[in-house]
Amino acid sequence: MKKLLVLSLGALALVVNLTSCKKGENDPFLSLSSRKARLAGEWTVTKETRSSVDYGTIYVFNPMTFQYDPIDAKTVIETLYDGTVLTGTQTQTSTSGTETDSYTPTTYTETYSFEKDGTFTHTVVNSDASRCNFFYWI
Numbered sequence: 001m002k003k004l005l006v007l008s009l010g011a012l013a014l015v016v017n018l019t020s021c022k023k024g025e026n027d028p029f030l031s032l033s034s035r036k037a038r039l040a041g042e043w044t045v046t047k048e049t050r051s052s053v054d055y056g057t058i059y060v061f062n063p064m065t066f067q068y069d070p071i072d073a074k075t076v077i078e079t080l081y082d083g084t085v086l087t088g089t090q091t092q093t094s095t096s097g098t099e100t101d102s103y104t105p106t107t108y109t110e111t112y113s114f115e116k117d118g119t120f121t122h123t124v125v126n127s128d129a130s131r132c133n134f135f136y137w138i
Helices: 002-019 035-039
Strands: 041-044 048-062 067-081 086-094 097-103 108-114 120-126
Touching: 048 086
Parallel strands: none
Antiparallel strands: 041 108, 048 067, 067 086, 086 097, 108 120
């Protein structure tokens, strides 16, 4: 009976100890590979939504003085990628008005290649990059 009690307490201590090793919310219960090793490989983005706001200075030509005057501007970029097509808008607002540009490339892919040592490569292939002057991010 004493032996059974000791074995039960030992098993309970082992189970409690193993469950406390789980470090992240989506980590498996038991893994023989490190997180970096489990992430290694090529990953393709299948859906993505991005939004950014930038406050800065733009230069607008003033025909009265024949020079460019600095003015404050707010630029909002919103993109949506559904796995095949990237669509987006860029809206720039300043005291001289609001201007919106839209963009839809024909094909677009985005991949990440992770190595076991933790380094990675991010690749973006956009077949219509000539029309994409405001969608370069890294």
